[in-house]
Amino acid sequence: MLIRIVRMTFHPERIPEFLALFQQSENQIRNMPGCRFLELWQDIHEPTVYCTHSHWDSEDQLNAYRKSALFGQVWPATKALFAGPPLAFSVQPATLPPHSAPAL
Structure with a gap:
């Protein structure tokens, strides 16, 4: 599984346009082959x-x-609303080594 995060900063007055665009396309994106989950987050300190x-x-x-x-x-329409460059990255759950109990 791959987790994709895309961080986008918008001009404040363009946010309603972005939200409408997201609402119009979110179900289509969710239905793309291989997409298992999609949600939108908003930064609590930088709205x-x-x-x-x-x-x-x-x-x-x-x-x-x-x-x-x-x-x-969707992407060109979204990019037109940006106030700065986006940051996108892909991650996966980390595999940790087995935890061993301390020797007594």
Whole structure:
């Protein structure tokens, strides 16, 4: 599983446009092959900062979405509302070594 976070800063007056765009496209994104989860976050201290948080079965499926006609419509419309560059990154749950009890 791949977790994708995209942090976006908007011009304050453009936030209603972004929220409408997200509402119009969120179910289509959720229905893309490999998308298991999508939600929108808002920073509690910087109200013009939003993040999308999505889960994908694989990087290939995320990339297929990024090459889709839907992404080709949604992303340029979203970018036009930005007040600064976005920050996007992909992560996965960390694998920790087994915890051993201290020797007595």
